[in-house]
Amino acid sequence: MRRYYRGYDPQRILSVAEMAYVARHRLPGFAWEYLQGGAEDESTLQCNRSAFQQYRLHSKTLVPNDPPILAGSLVGSASQLPLAIGPSGFNGMLWPNADVELARAATAHGVPFTLSTVANASLEQVRQQVPDADLWFQLYALKDPSLEQDLLQRALKAGCSTLVVTSDALVVGNREWDRRNFASPRQLTLANKLNVLTRPGWLWRVMVPAGLPTMGNLNAYLPDGERTALGAMQFIAEQLDTRLDWQRLAAIRANWPGKMILKGVLHPDDARMAISLGLDGVVVSNHGGRQLDGASSSLDALARIAPVVDGRISLLLDGGVRRGTDIIKALALGAEGVLLARTTLYGVAAYGGAGVDRVLTIVQEELGRSLNLMGCRGITSLDRRWLLAQGDSQ
Numbered sequence: 001m002r003r004y005y006r007g008y009d010p011q012r013i014l015s016v017a018e019m020a021y022v023a024r025h026r027l028p029g030f031a032w033e034y035l036q037g038g039a040e041d042e043s044t045l046q047c048n049r050s051a052f053q054q055y056r057l058h059s060k061t062l063v064p065n066d067p068p069i070l071a072g073s074l075v076g077s078a079s080q081l082p083l084a085i086g087p088s089g090f091n092g093m094l095w096p097n098a099d100v101e102l103a104r105a106a107t108a109h110g111v112p113f114t115l116s117t118v119a120n121a122s123l124e125q126v127r128q129q130v131p132d133a134d135l136w137f138q139l140y141a142l143k144d145p146s147l148e149q150d151l152l153q154r155a156l157k158a159g160c161s162t163l164v165v166t167s168d169a170l171v172v173g174n175r176e177w178d179r180r181n182f183a184s185p186r187q188l189t190l191a192n193k194l195n196v197l198t199r200p201g202w203l204w205r206v207m208v209p210a211g212l213p214t215m216g217n218l219n220a221y222l223p224d225g226e227r228t229a230l231g232a233m234q235f236i237a238e239q240l241d242t243r244l245d246w247q248r249l250a251a252i253r254a255n256w257p258g259k260m261i262l263k264g265v266l267h268p269d270d271a272r273m274a275i276s277l278g279l280d281g282v283v284v285s286n287h288g289g290r291q292l293d294g295a296s297s298s299l300d301a302l303a304r305i306a307p308v309v310d311g312r313i314s315l316l317l318d319g320g321v322r323r324g325t326d327i328i329k330a331l332a333l334g335a336e337g338v339l340l341a342r343t344t345l346y347g348v349a350a351y352g353g354a355g356v357d358r359v360l361t362i363v364q365e366e367l368g369r370s371l372n373l374m375g376c377r378g379i380t381s382l383d384r385r386w387l388l389a390q391g392d393s394q
């Protein structure tokens with residue numbers, strides 16, 4: 001087992017894996033498993049990572065070593081890196097005010113931040129605390145059309161440029177580790193309660209100031225006295241529109257004047273539908289292996305979907321991106337950019353905003369250094385010829 005540094009200075013962290021190691025040792029077991037775990041046998045979670053190993057980089061030599069171009073366009077807007085921070089719910093369990101810390105670090109690095117419907121900070125709080133953020137909003141479609149409409153209005157008012165509609169969580173995946181940690185809904189088992197005592201730093205930071213954080217975007221729809229984490233979880237369980245289909249998606253499109261992308265696409269037919277509906281992009285994603293175990297890895301799905309999309313809309317990927325070279329492989333297979341989720345969550349769980357900042361710096365440096373080593377001048381030069389896979393004749 002590799003031994004990693006476990007200290008208090010994020011600047012000494014050298015890789016995302018090392019950041020994950022620190023996060024693991026700072027979080028109680030149940031919070032770590034919430035962040036890290038996948039559904040059932042976690043086969044999709046694992047193949048998200050292993051899929052990147054199928055490809056080798058087809059590098060060239062004797063190319064002058066100018067700083068490679070990392071900036072470009074992401075869903076029609078300028079971005080300093082070919083990535084955005086993707087949506088994740090309940091970040092406040094990892095670090096106080098984690099959504100704002102993530103948004104701040106993303107903005108400092110010139111990349112978008114996506115706020116989840118089930119975030120702890122509200123749209124209004126994030127916008128107020130990070131006025132310059134390129135804010136994207138992730139929507140879980142709701143049964144009550146007036147509530148959904150209100151959420152969209154608030155997202156618009158908060159200046160969200162892009163709506164990310166998530167389609168792969170109409171039923172919550174079977175995350176056995178999560179279920180095992182709770183004796184009854186949201187009641188930790190005794191073993192987990194005792195385990196929490198082994199993380200006094202986390203208790204002090206996260207629990208002592210205000211207890212489990214509430215869901216900022218949903219508070220407005222909860223009756224007085226039910227604006228608690230538990231109240232919000234019950235609300236979303238009842239309100240989640242499990243009948244979301246293409247017709248409903250078209251109605252959401254008609255209601256949203258900004259850019260809109262669909263997250264959770266793994267089949268080329270669905271990418272074709274997204275194009276015909278006039279969406280601005282799709283995110284090839286299996287929800288980080290947390291939903292359908294046995295689903296394709298995101299990278300394999302990307303290889304099938306990219307020829308169908310053929311540059312007509314933005315093509316993003318998430319799932320298992322941990323290194324700059326992973327981003328290079330996704331871009332070479334046709335993605336315009338990637339979303340990071342666990343990668344930046346490790347940073348916020350370990351050191352708050354300073355940890356996210358460090359993760360983004362590491363990924364940026366890895367991306368630039370690897371492009372240099374490949375003899376590639378920038379992200380827009382990447383295509384399939386920069387990769388080698390078994391069976392390739394190049």
Ligand SMILES: Cc1cc2nc3c(=O)[nH]c(=O)nc-3n(C[C@H](O)[C@H](O)[C@H](O)COP(=O)(O)O)c2cc1C
Nearest residue numbers: 086087088089116166287288318319320321341342
């Ligand atoms: C802790 C956690 C919470 C998440 N919450 C959401 C969410 O609220 N909405 C959503 O669309 N995706 C959510 N996701 C999925 C991520 O947006 C993303 O698809 C996935 O994590 C990518 O895989 P990776 O983190 O291994 O790179 C969540 C993922 C994690 C790890």
